[in-house]
Amino acid sequence: MEMLVLEPDAFSMRWYQTLLEDEEWHRALFNSFFIGICATIIATTLGTLAAVALNQPRFPGRRTVMALLISPMVTPIVIVGVSVFFFYSTPWIGLSQTYLGLILSHAMLGAPFVVITVTATLAGFNQTLMHAAASLGANAWTRFRRIQLPLISPGVITGALFAFATSFDEVVVVLFMGGLEQRTLPRQMWSGIREEINPTILAVATLLIIFAVLVLFTVEWLRSRTARQLQPN
Template identity: 50%
Template sequence: MKTHVPRFAPYMSTPEIVWHYAQRSANVVVLLFLILPILAIIPLSFNENSFLVYPIHGFSFRWYHNLFTSTDWARAGANSFIVTPIATIVATVLGTLAALGLNKASFRGKGLLVAILISPMIVPVIVTGVGMYLLFARWGLAGTYAGLIFGHTVIAAPFVVVTVNATLAGFNQNYVRASLSLGASPVRTFFAVTLPIIAPGVISGALFAFATSLDDVVITMFIAGPTQGTLPLQMFIGIRENITPTVAALASIFIVFSSLLLITMEWLRSRSVARQVLT
């Protein structure tokens, strides 16, 4: 026999029940407000019409075909897949090392150093872009892949620092002491003990860095040469000069990719929390 479970506790008054439903309704409204503008772009990518407007006239994969066969889009995609992975790797290594150093050290001015390291997250990116252009032009890095990768690394590394530092806050240093006391070298201790435990935080930081680099327009606009534009920059140019649903097709791919990225980061976060509870 199925037992009936009351939806609300018997002691809840009518105003409390109304407040409960009001909160649920507000959550739904906020969710729709945030999600609908993003989801609205996906149907436009299948529009047979040549304009980014509703209503949609016909269903077609024409713009996805144009995305994968256009020379401009292919070059931008190649640039993104050259710059983004390298910038992500460099940012992850540097950010992880910085977080480890900050976590172990205690010195005067540590707060100021942390603020400087994460300043690219806080300073308007247009200011960072102008500063990089002036500096890189003097160094001969403007218009080069090295300069572009360096620029993306600067804006991506702070996310790794913050994420790994947060993971290290719950790290039990007794594991490191035990490993060292058993004769393991600091390097072996790091790779055998520390890194496996903080790996979810490192991977989450790397994913944030990857997304930041892949999404960048401003730094690329200042640093990249004429043939070094990335996919976001090509999207910006496409919207400014020749608006077609090809932009919507790429945006739809980015939406799917970002959703998978978000799911992965949430899974890693929950795994990291569970591991810290166990340790």
């Protein structure tokens, strides 16, 4: 049986160099960033609009809609993967093994994080600012763009970071939905462990850990900034 062995006397940057020179890893890294960025844009846009809509005082069925929006977060990922595979594989949709299918699937997984973070930020938002702007003649779009969005932007950015991290780290849906051209970094790592033990995987894992730590520090910084902005003067 092959095993990953770390040799104490063989520390080097060799496997990072292999990572930079291997075309398969290049393709996987490009796919992860491309799918992650596109999915994050969709998830952030739709999640922010949904959170703002749910924050309206007279929104009907708020709890039911919120439960539906965050359901991908609490549903086992295998069930999600099987569901999107059968849904996108139907002849009248045909998005299985396509970039668009993966982007939409990852956007669905990331949107709940945006909804939750933006909703939490809106809980401390001073609605009198919107009422004052409305009394001065500003329409709904102007009030949202000039007043509400700048103040809740830390929450939006935090949700976007979580959505991107979710997409970048996801492997189960990719196994169901992705073809050979759509291999992402986690999918390539999974294949490397399953088909061929390669120390390059350890180099990739180290970079992913560093990326996760940076995301956590960024989220904490944004959380602190949001708390300061929403504190009454």
